[in-house]
Amino acid sequence: MEQPENPAEQPIVSDRVIINGSETPLTLTADGKLRMRERGQRCLTVEKEVLGFVTEGSKIRIRAVVKGGGAGICCVASKGALVRKDFVFQPLSNDSLNLWSQKLRQYIDSLGRPKRLFVFVNPFGGKKSASKIFVDHVKPLFDDANVHITLHETQYQLHAKEVASSLDLSKYDGIVCVSGDGILVEVINGLLEREDWEAAIKMPIGVVPAGTGNGMVKSLLDSVGYPCTAPNAVLTIIRGHKRSLDVATILQRETKFFSILMLAWGLVADIDIESEKYRWMGSARIDFYGLQRILHLRQYNGCVSFVPAPGFETYGEPTSYPNKSTGKPDSCNPSEEESIKVRHHGYQGPNIDLENLEWRTISGPFVSVWLHNVPWGSEGTLAAPDAKFSDGYLDLIIMRDCPQLALMSLMTGLNDGSHVKSPHVTYLKVKAFVLEPGPQTKEPTKEGIIDSDGEVLARGKGTYKCDQKGPMAYDKLQIAVHQGLATLFSPL
Numbered sequence: 001m002e003q004p005e006n007p008a009e010q011p012i013v014s015d016r017v018i019i020n021g022s023e024t025p026l027t028l029t030a031d032g033k034l035r036m037r038e039r040g041q042r043c044l045t046v047e048k049e050v051l052g053f054v055t056e057g058s059k060i061r062i063r064a065v066v067k068g069g070g071a072g073i074c075c076v077a078s079k080g081a082l083v084r085k086d087f088v089f090q091p092l093s094n095d096s097l098n099l100w101s102q103k104l105r106q107y108i109d110s111l112g113r114p115k116r117l118f119v120f121v122n123p124f125g126g127k128k129s130a131s132k133i134f135v136d137h138v139k140p141l142f143d144d145a146n147v148h149i150t151l152h153e154t155q156y157q158l159h160a161k162e163v164a165s166s167l168d169l170s171k172y173d174g175i176v177c178v179s180g181d182g183i184l185v186e187v188i189n190g191l192l193e194r195e196d197w198e199a200a201i202k203m204p205i206g207v208v209p210a211g212t213g214n215g216m217v218k219s220l221l222d223s224v225g226y227p228c229t230a231p232n233a234v235l236t237i238i239r240g241h242k243r244s245l246d247v248a249t250i251l252q253r254e255t256k257f258f259s260i261l262m263l264a265w266g267l268v269a270d271i272d273i274e275s276e277k278y279r280w281m282g283s284a285r286i287d288f289y290g291l292q293r294i295l296h297l298r299q300y301n302g303c304v305s306f307v308p309a310p311g312f313e314t315y316g317e318p319t320s321y322p323n324k325s326t327g328k329p330d331s332c333n334p335s336e337e338e339s340i341k342v343r344h345h346g347y348q349g350p351n352i353d354l355e356n357l358e359w360r361t362i363s364g365p366f367v368s369v370w371l372h373n374v375p376w377g378s379e380g381t382l383a384a385p386d387a388k389f390s391d392g393y394l395d396l397i398i399m400r401d402c403p404q405l406a407l408m409s410l411m412t413g414l415n416d417g418s419h420v421k422s423p424h425v426t427y428l429k430v431k432a433f434v435l436e437p438g439p440q441t442k443e444p445t446k447e448g449i450i451d452s453d454g455e456v457l458a459r460g461k462g463t464y465k466c467d468q469k470g471p472m473a474y475d476k477l478q479i480a481v482h483q484g485l486a487t488l489f490s491p492l
C-alpha cells in the first residue's frame, strides 16, 4: 500500500473490518480522521464528530454527530444542524479489536476532553425548562461521550455560589451551568471568594442555554457561527476547548461584586429592572416598557471616568483618578447583611495601580451608560459588537442625549449591533471605570438603578422597589478589569 508523505496522514491503525456485512478497509490516521470505504469513501473527524465509542462483544460502536441530511459526512461544516449517528464495525480478530479499542481511546484521551463534570441545573430559570433540557440534550450527549456527571439542582438564590465556594474541585474537570447567565455569575463569584481562588478560577466552566438571559453562551457560540442551542453548547463542552474570560471587579468601599457580562445605568437598567412589573407579558415586556421609557425619556446627572484602551485616548477630558477616598461614610449605605463584605481570604480584585493611570472623564447628563464584557447581552441583543472575551477591556457604550425617534430606531438596532454606529452613541474600550451616578435631571428627588449581570447593585431614591436596597449604595463605584482571569469551555 502506498504510504502518505504527510505525517499527519500516517495511519495509527489500519485494518480490514466488517461494516454492514461487507469486509472493507478502515484507517485511523495521525490527524484524527477515521476513513472507511463502505459504499464509497467516508471519513469522520474524531475531534469534531466523534463523541465516544463502546465495545459491544466483537464490535465497536462509534458514537458521532454528523451534519443532518445523511450525505457527505466527510469534513462536517461548522454550521448547520448536527444529528447523532452511530457507526458500527467489527474487526476480524480479537487482537484487532483490542488494538482498535486501544488506539481510539488513546486518540480521544489526547484531545484533553473533560471526563468528570459537576452540573448545575436551575429548574426555575427562564421558562423553567432547564430540567427538560438536561434530560433531553445534556445527559444523553454526555453519556454518549462517556462523561461522568454529578448533578446539582439549585434550590434557592445564591445556592450555586454557595456550592462553588466549597466544592471539592479536584474531583472535576469542569463545572457546567444548565441555566441562564445568573447561575454562571454565581459560580464565578463563588470560586473567587475561596481561599484557593487562584487555582479555583482556572476550573473551566460551560454553559448550556436554559435561562432568560443567555448572553454568555450566545456570545461563545455566535463567535463561530453556531446557533445558540443546547446541543451545540453541550458539544462545545464535550470537545473541551477552552478560552479565557476577563473578569471585572466592581468595588464600592467595603463591597465588591465580580462581573463577567455587563453593567448598566440609566435607560438600559431602567428597562431591565422596572419592566419586571410587566413580567406577565413574557419577553414582550422589554419592548412594551422600553417604548414607555423612550416616550418619557429620563436623563441622569452624573459623571463617568475611565482609563481608555489604546486607540481611545482622545475620548473625554483628562482628569485625575477620581476614586481616591473610598472610605467616606455614606448615609444610604445598605444594611450589614445585604452587603457583600470584602473577604480578605478571597480574590481582592486586579492588581492595577489605578492612581497612576491616565484617566479621562465625560460629564452628564446621560440617557444611558452601559459597559459590556462580551458581545451579546442576551440572545437578541448584540450590545457591544466589538467586545472580546479576554482583551482586558470593557466596551463602554454611552448615550448622552438622543431625539426620541432616533432612539426608537437605535433600540431596534440592538439586535444587530448597529446602534453603536449612531452619531448619538459614544463607543469605546476601557481598562478601568468610575461611575458617579446622580439624580434625574427633571426630577432631582429621584435617582436611578445600577444593574450588573442581571443583579440590581443599587437602587437610588424614588426608584422602583427602592425599599429593597441592593448590595451597594447609589453612589460612586469603581470597576477594574482582570484580563483572562476565568476559563470557559468554548467552541474554539
Ligand SMILES: Nc1ncnc2c1ncn2[C@@H]1O[C@H](COP(=O)(O)OP(=O)(O)OP(=O)(O)O)[C@@H](O)[C@H]1O
Pocket: 122, 123, 124, 125, 126, 127, 154, 155, 156, 157, 158, 159, 178, 179, 180, 181, 182, 183, 184, 186, 210, 211, 212, 213, 214, 454
Ligand atoms: N430553585 C430556585 N428557585 C428560585 N430561584 C433560583 C433557584 N435556583 C436558582 N435561582 C436563582 O435564579 C436566578 C436566575 O437563574 P438563571 O441563571 O437560570 O436564569 P437567568 O436567565 O439569569 O434569569 P431568569 O430567572 O430571568 O431566567 C439566579 O440568580 C438564581 O439565584
